[in-house]
Amino acid sequence: MNNLPDFEGLAMFAKVAEEGSFAAAARVMGVSVPTVSRAVARLEERLGGRLFNRTSRQLALTEFGSGLAAKAGEIYRQAEEIESEAQNLSVQPRGLVRLAVPMAFGLRWVAPLLPRLMRQYPELSVDLHLSDASVDLVAEGFDAALRIAVMPDSSLVARRLCAVTQFAVASPAYIEAHGRPSHPRELASRTCMSYVYRARTQVWRFTHQDGTQEDVVPNGPLRVTNSDALLPVLLEGLAIAELPEFIASEYFADGRLEVLFPQWSMARGGLYFVTPSARSRPAKIKALSDFFAQHLSDPRWRWPPNDHPDTPTSRKALHK
16 A cells, blocks of 8 residues: 555545535546546545445435545645645746726726736736626636625625725706705605616615615616716716716816715725635735735725725815
């Protein structure tokens, strides 16, 4: 008997136990089903016990196999981590990264960073997917995404980069023609435009400084899948809309838009760098995560400038 542990057999056994079938494990590991079957059979012979009960329709761990599965899985994970750490120490970030980014945010704040990224990591290639639709990272083959959410998908590994604040906004032309609403509940009778990809699409939730909440269902003739499409109608003074701070701040600065309810805050989310798994994270993914953390954690879009996004009381002077 070979004194060297059968690491291949243990790894394949752990993957079969995790995936629930030989075929699924083979697919994940990129090998044939017979290769997996032979490795598990070899391990069973070496250990002197059956690891699985097999029928034509079902595969189940034996009591003996159940006792070993967790330990074999831990060995597999540790081996992945060792390889990943070695790559991170010895390999310059290189290769292709498929990255999904929301359209409006990506054009304003990610695209301008690309020259710096390319100079910093010349061996890195980026396939940048710009869309406001939420992609399934695993099913669609993405390595990472920037997501704006109140709470990211719990099945993903998320790194919070910064807060993202929303505002109910209108132009001076709208306010002159229709008057400034004094309370969020008045929006129910106003013309409002909706962004259809936002969470709770049919409800705008406001929270007053004193903790009071007000939910409003926006009514209006326009719903869009990209926030930039709201701007022409907003600037013409035809409606009210909800806009994220990273779009609205430049229009606040030159007076073309105004915050309607500075004493109220809307649902605050965050900008997250998300990946399918924390295990075996290659150097290129860590480098990209660190790059965005460096350049987006203290965002230049905050309004008022240098204001902390979690202090709504500091926005009292946004309108006179």
